[in-house]
């Protein structure tokens with residue numbers, strides 16, 4: 001039996017819609033695989049009651065198909081679905097690493113990115129790789145039509161998860177089809193600032209580089225209390241705040257010394273609008289890890 005732990009991820013980071021992603025230290029999915037004549041899936045853990053075990057409907061089934069690697073697959077969810085923390089991608093990335101090893105397919109982590117993205121196509125209608133890439137490779141990733149660029153980074157972050165669901169499919173409906181040139185220019189400036197911040201491990205630049213006036217205002221309107229949570233996080237020392245992935249998770253960058261206060265302020269602000277939430281105090285971290293037994 002092989003076991004793989006694949007981390008939650010946060011895509012977009014505001015200015016990098018459908019391009020940027022980071023691996024988070026916590027939470028994570030754990031996937032166990034054994035060879036079998038046909039694929040079966042069992043799911044336990046966070047939000048497992050909302051996740052289909054039918055291989056034709058689970059991201060992990062799509063990965064097993066793409067690798068022609070039938071297996072008995074057990075998923076222990078640490079990443080709640082429809083969270084904005086790349087839940088469907090964590091399982092897909094873990095399964096890609098595990099099944100590649102189980103069947104000696106010999107694919108590199110980079111070669112596994114499009115395989116794991118097949119799972120994303122199944123649930124959101126598009127094979128976007130901005131969650132599976134950081135879950136497989138770790139650190140900060142930039143996904144374009146030309147491929148994936150990755151650097152290791154270590155930025156303290158808080159990922160605050162309100163107790164509500166926003167599906168990626170629905171959140172894509174509100175993305176504007178056009179943008180003003182002045183907003184595009186500002187967003188390019190932010191994206192460049194964020195990228196330099198990741199390269200320098202500088203929370204100030206990363207936070208400043210999360211600003212985006214194109215997609216985030218539309219997405220944040222789907223999250224009860226977002227403006228209040230954002231303001232509270234800044235008051236507690238956050239250097240930047242944005243919607244995590246398609247939401248409803250909210251991501252804040254900060255210095256390590258402020259992380260606990262930022263987490264508490266975000267939870268309190270959600271609470272003030274009647275929404276329960278959980279804050280992960282974590283850091284941009286490593287990609288999927290394989291364990292053999």
Ligand SMILES: Nc1ncnc2c1ncn2[C@@H]1O[C@H](COP(=O)(O)OP(=O)(O)OP(=O)(O)O)[C@@H](O)[C@H]1O
Nearest residue numbers: 058059082083084085086087088091123168245246
């Ligand atoms: N292995 C899986 N893990 C989680 N969700 C899965 C899995 N397989 C299928 N799904 C389905 O995918 C949907 C969740 O994916 P979605 O992309 O909406 O959320 P997410 O991955 O948490 O968010 P985001 O991509 O914004 O970070 C749910 O409908 C869920 O049932």
Ligand SMILES: N[C@@H](CCO)C(=O)O
Nearest residue numbers: 011018130168245246
């Ligand atoms: N970039 C995708 C990621 C979803 O996690 C979106 O924001 O729709």
